[in-house]
Amino acid sequence: xxxxxxxxxxxxxxxxxxxxxxxxxxxxxxxxxxxxxxxxxxxxxxxxxxxxxxxxxxxxxxxxxxxxxxxxxxxxxxxxxxxxxxxxxxxxxxxxxxxxxxxxxxxxxxxxxxxxxxxxxxxxxxxx
Numbered sequence: 001x002x003x004x005x006x007x008x009x010x011x012x013x014x015x016x017x018x019x020x021x022x023x024x025x026x027x028x029x030x031x032x033x034x035x036x037x038x039x040x041x042x043x044x045x046x047x048x049x050x051x052x053x054x055x056x057x058x059x060x061x062x063x064x065x066x067x068x069x070x071x072x073x074x075x076x077x078x079x080x081x082x083x084x085x086x087x088x089x090x091x092x093x094x095x096x097x098x099x100x101x102x103x104x105x106x107x108x109x110x111x112x113x114x115x116x117x118x119x120x121x122x123x124x125x126x127x128x
Contacts, residue, residue: 038062
């Protein structure tokens with residue numbers, strides 16, 4: 001797989017953004033733009049119009065579920081993958097109902113995160 005699109009990576013923890021960036025680089029040569037919270041994500045999405053958004057659920061200012069709703073209001077076709085350590089059925093259901101492509105746990109082993117991202121990206125962008 002060689003994904004070369006732009007990815008907006010949204011997480012309030014810089015070390016998580018770095019960790020996920022390293023995983024994403026295994027999937028191709030994407031352009032990665034980062035945001036530290038939901039408000040920044042909405043601003044960057046409007047300005048950059050990325051191909052894919054990877055986003056944490058638990059963030060200050062605007063959480064991931066509210067940010068997902070805001071992004072879908074801007075672009076109903078935006079591709080969002082939720083990447084979080086929160087494991088509760090209600091949050092997963094809200095993400096899926098809100099239009100997220102997938103819900104990936106960031107506390108899984110790195111190889112499993114990479115595989116889940118690969119499968120979701122290939123399916124959505126028809127790269128398989």
